[in-house]
Amino acid sequence: MSALHTGSTVAEAYQSALQSFPERVALVLPDGSHWTCAELLRRVHAMARYLRARGLQRQDGLAVLAGNQPEALVVIMACAWLGLRQTSLHPLSALDDQAFVLQDADISALVVGAQHVERGLALQERGIVPQVLGLGPSALGEDAIAASLAFDGGELPIAAQPEDIYRITYTGGTTGRPKGVVHRSRTTLTMLLLQLACWEWPEALRVLVATPISHAGGSLVLPTLLRGGTLVLLEKYSPDAFLQAVQQHRITATFLVPTQIYGLLDHPGLDQWDRSSLQYVLYGASPMAPARLAEALQRFGPIFGQLYGQAEAPMTIAYLRKDAHDLARPERLQSCGLALPGNQVRLLDAQGREVAAGEVGELCVRSPLVMEGYRNRPDATEEAFADGWLHTGDMARRDADGYLYLVDRAKDMVITGGFNVYSSEVEACLALHPAVAQSAVIGMPDAKWGEAVVALVVLKPGASAEPQALMDFVHERKGALHTPKQLWLEQALPVTPLGKIDKKALRARFWDGQARQVG
Structure with missing residues (x-):
């Protein structure tokens, strides 16, 4: 691809969002104070200068092990500025899996959040990563928050290039060792454009991030900031903590996984909280039982939108709109929606032939949304990309109107x-x-x-x-x-x-x- 047709970087999208709305509240902090977009941008510039002073250079690997701590978001954005390959460790993953990821991704520095110091020390003892930094004072050594604030927060040129590897996302590891899914900025920007164009954002946007920013929750950050909205990070999810945040901050939009929605429906105190501000609940990551979805619609109203994607083609393969969540058409509650514009989606049989409407085949995708491949796994990459399609491993059928219905994982x-x-x-x-x-x-x-x-x-x-x-x-x-x-x-x-x-x-x-x- 020539430079003429090269796209942008994720860092430039962050820059556009934060410079467009400098005085708006970007982030509500746990103590009730807030950062404006201008303040968040200043902290990102300072953190980027600090990480650069620690010797980190473009395309070095940096991993983050943190919950929904505001400073963790600053680090993630600073990585984008410097063109670092970023990888998030899930806080609940096994120690051996986390150590494997650090080694497989060739991580040069690990940044550890305040609530995960003990695990950070255990990883530090293994000697896998040259540098381990804390987000706050701890036994890990230098406090990256305090140290970064000594650096200049003024404008910093973006070092990242469009062809750089932006992030390596590791699959959950339920089938052996986690696989590193390699993404350039192309993938995230494709997802971003589909989110902005096809998801049904409220006009007054106050978003509660109730799942880890290291994974699905993090995908809400850029579209919220680009629309001039405000983010509220929930450090630890529970039904009461979620409902309290919705009431206190007048939350209008959020993302939940089905198990969280089930917990809310079964929570005896659900109706004691004011949920009237909530206009949009995105859900996904795993199928939701139609009967329980119908129950959610009855209890919360027609505010649900379902997303479908996977680590290899994140979040925006297909979408089921709010108006398609129709109790008068209960069969539609089983659908994961229509393929989004720009995605070619086919249901293929074992011989690579497209199946007829109503028949079950493997859901396969071609799109700028699709990953580069798996890190250090050419065999797995070749298998996933057989016949020029991304094979998702999801078995599905399509009705006469084009709606997709996931019937199972192939392995399930x-x-x-x-x-x-x-x-x-x-x-x-x-x-x-x-x-x-x-x-x-x-x-x-x-x-x-x-x-x-x-x-x-x-x-x-x-x-x-x-x-x-x-x-x-x-x-x-x-x-x-x-x-x-x-x-x-x-x-x-x-x-x-x-x-x-x-x-x-x-x-x-x-x-x-x-x-x-x-x-």
Whole structure:
């Protein structure tokens, strides 16, 4: 590509946002004070100068291990300014996985938030990273916040170039070691344009970031600032903390994962809080049971928009608009929406042929949204890009109107007696039962059928139901093939650091020592 057709950088988008609205409140701090856009920009410039003084140069790797601490956002933006390759460690990931990421991404400096000093010290002891810096005074050594404030916050030229690697995002690691997903600015700017054009932002924009800025929550930052909105960071999510923030700050928009929405619906104090300001709830990262989505629409109103994407093509492959969340058309609540403009989306069979409308195929994508590939994994990259498409691993069907319906992850499909059972269909059926809060359906080894359908169910607070009654409930609505052969009642289901139900952990109960244990 010639320089004439080269795009911009993420840093230039940050610069445009912060310079366009210098006096507006960019960020509300935990103590109730705030930073204007001008103040945030000054801190970013100072932090960038500080990191440069520590010897970090364009395309060096910097990792951040922090919660939703305002200064962590400053570091992330300073990385964009300097053209550093940034990688976020999820605070809830295992120590060995975090150490693997630091090594695989060739990280030169690790910045650790105030709440994660103990884990930072454990990583420091392994000697993987040349520099470990704290966000606040700690046993880690130099306090990057205090040290950066001694540097000039005046205008700083952007060092990043469009062809630079902007970030390396690591997958959750539910199928072995995490894979590093390589992105240049192209990916984030494509996502940004689709967010601005296709998501349904309120006019008065006060956004509560209730999921980690290291992952999905961070994707709300740029579009909010570019629209002149205000960000409120929630350090630790709980239903009460979320509802209090909505009431106190008159929040108009947020992003939640389905498990968080379930927790709000089942929270006995939900109606004690003033939620009247809330106009827009984006949700995604994992499928939401249609019955529970209908319940959310009844309790909160028509304020939900569903996003679909994955680490390899983030956030904006498809979108289900608010007006498509129509209780009069309940089948549409199962959809993840329409493909967004600029994305080619096809449903392909095992031979790479497009399937007919209504048939199930693997959802595949071509778009400027798609990653460069996996770091140090040419085999995995070749597999993901087979036949010139990004293979998402999601099985889906498309209706006559173009709406997409995810039926399962390819690896979550249960093959029983030679027939395919999509776990999401059984989970959606169980969610129709008034006692069921959430469920996970997996396959377990079975001498006769190869795999047997098994369900693990969490009941709503105060509800009761016998396992056999729940199995009969599925049998009446879905038939024998989809009916779990066994069903267990659980106090809670394990979740990954990204809030998705951890089916690998559940399968470990049944597949220990077996040849086929799907991750």
